Structure formats: C-alpha cells, structure tokens
Amino acid sequence: MNQAPRINFAVTPLLRIAYEEHGPASGAPVILLHGFPYDPRAFDEVAPALAQRGYWVIVPYLRGYGPTRFNNPSILRSGQQAALAQDLLDLMQALAIPQAGLCGYDWGGRAACIVAALWPERVRCLVTGDGYNVQDIPRSTQPLDPETEHRLWYQYYFHSARGVESLTQNRRELCQLLWRLWSPTWTRGTALYPLSAPSFDNPDFVEVVIHSYRHRFMYAPGDPTLEWMEERLTAQPAISVPSISLCGADDGVGPAPEFDEDAEHFSGVYERRVLAGVGHNIPQEAPQATLRALLDLLED
DSSP states (O other), X not given: OOOOOEEEEEEOSSEEEEEEEESOTTSOEEEEEOOTTOOGGGGTTTHHXXXXXXXXXXXXXXXXSTTOEESXXXXXXXXXXXXXXXXXXXXXXXXXXXXXXXXXXXXXXXXXXXXXXXXXXGEEEEEEETSOOOOOGGGTTSOOOHHHHHHTHHHHHTTSHHHHHHHHHSHHHHHHHHHHHHSTTOSSHHHHHHHHGGGGGOTTHHHHHHHHHHHTTTSSOOOGGGXXXXXXXXXXXXXXXXXXXXXXXXXXXXXXXXXXXXXXXXXXXXEEEEETTOOSOHHXXXXXXXXXXXXXXXXX
C-alpha cells in the first residue's frame, strides 16, 4: 500500500508554497505540476510509483490552490506565465534543488516549459502536456478559427464581470463543467472531482485565475518585476532539454492536431505521443503513460 504523501511548506519571496512529498530526499528530484482547474490529486498514481523507484517527488499546489498562500496582502495575485515559472524556480531554490526532472500540463506545463527554455541547466528532462506551452502573448489578439474560439469560451467569460462573479459564486460547479467538457471520454472524472474541488476554495483562487486569463490576452497588466521574463518569452525560445510531449486525442479544449505544430520549438531530443481515449487531464487519465514517459527520460 502506498504511504500518504508528506505535506510540507517552502517559504519563497512571495509565497508559502504547500507541496506533497514522496520518496527519499536523497533521491533524484522530480517535480510534478498540475494545471487549471486541477490540483496534486492529478498525480496520485504517478508520484508513488516514482517514489518506489527511489526518486524524490515534489508535487506543489500552484499559487491560488489548496494551502499555498501569498506572504502578504499587497502582493499582486498574478496568474501570468512568468509568475508560474518564477514560483517553480523559487521552490527549487527553497528546497536546494539545483536540477530536477519536470512534468507538467496546462498551467504547470507552462511553468515547466518556461524554466526548461530559459534555464535548461536546471532541468534534467521535461514531460509536457500538449507540447510547447509558452504563450505568445503579442499575437494573442489575433482571432483563431471559429471552432477553436468556441472551445475557449471560458477564457472570454473570465474577461467579464459576470464571469468573475460566476467563478466566485459557482467555482465548484463551473470547474466540474470544465472537467467534463475537457475530458469527455474519461469515466472516472465524476468520482474523482470531489477530491480536487476543495483546492479551489483557496482565498486567492478567483483573483489568480481571472488575472491569468486576462493577462494572456493583454487585458490586464502583469507584475512589473517579471516584465523582463515576459519580454524574453516573446521570442518563443526553444527548449533544448530531452523532452516528451503527451497529447490527449480526446482533449476537449485543445485536441491534438494530426501535424505536430510544436516540434519546431524543441531543439534537443524530442518525441510526441498522442494518447488515445485521453482528454486534457493527462496524468490523472493516463498515469501509466505519464510514468512511462518520465522513466524513459530519467532512466535513459
């Protein structure tokens, strides 16, 4: 039987980051990063399996989720991509981790991709959900094809006061709807959702989420202290570390295209694996495929 994860806290310049810890601290570190609207429960079948192989596994609650808290009320509740990447760097610094294997999807995949692109010496390998997750913000104002625009309805909803109020009042119902829409063929989602939903009761959840979806469309200013990173990301820097992209064939928000449009953003060893019958919540829907990808890179 797998042991319950140890829950600890790392104090960084901006946050008191809660993280679940598996395996020996003497093992090679692996950091697993969830997305929106999910939490560390996404890795419940991945983290223990890595720990059993001797890895030190860290599964943080992102800013705005679960027990993670900002250090003081004056800090901008930013959800921008640079903030997520800086949080990952700060967590590694607080835990004295010079280099780690990274696995993330959605928001967590964005943080992992940015750190892999800008600080490759800190990343042993990368498993990324849906490929290259670095936002191209200067081009975000250009409309996409109507079908894609339709799938992004929730992002545009959050640009409005009505969307903010809906997320505030109905966060559990709204997030559960996104689970269903994004993983339409996943039969376990209804039973597992209640395990993750309490993480959305974080007092900063709504503000961080709204800022994330407004900043990426240039409708909200970012953290001035992170502007230097956002400027570097406008160049869409390549990822040189060994990487595997896992894509859900049934992803309701971003289905995998037949042609791998992200391959050009990876300059090192790279492979894309399209997972049949899998939606957006890749590690929770396909834990064995996620574990296999990590081990293929970690034990190569």
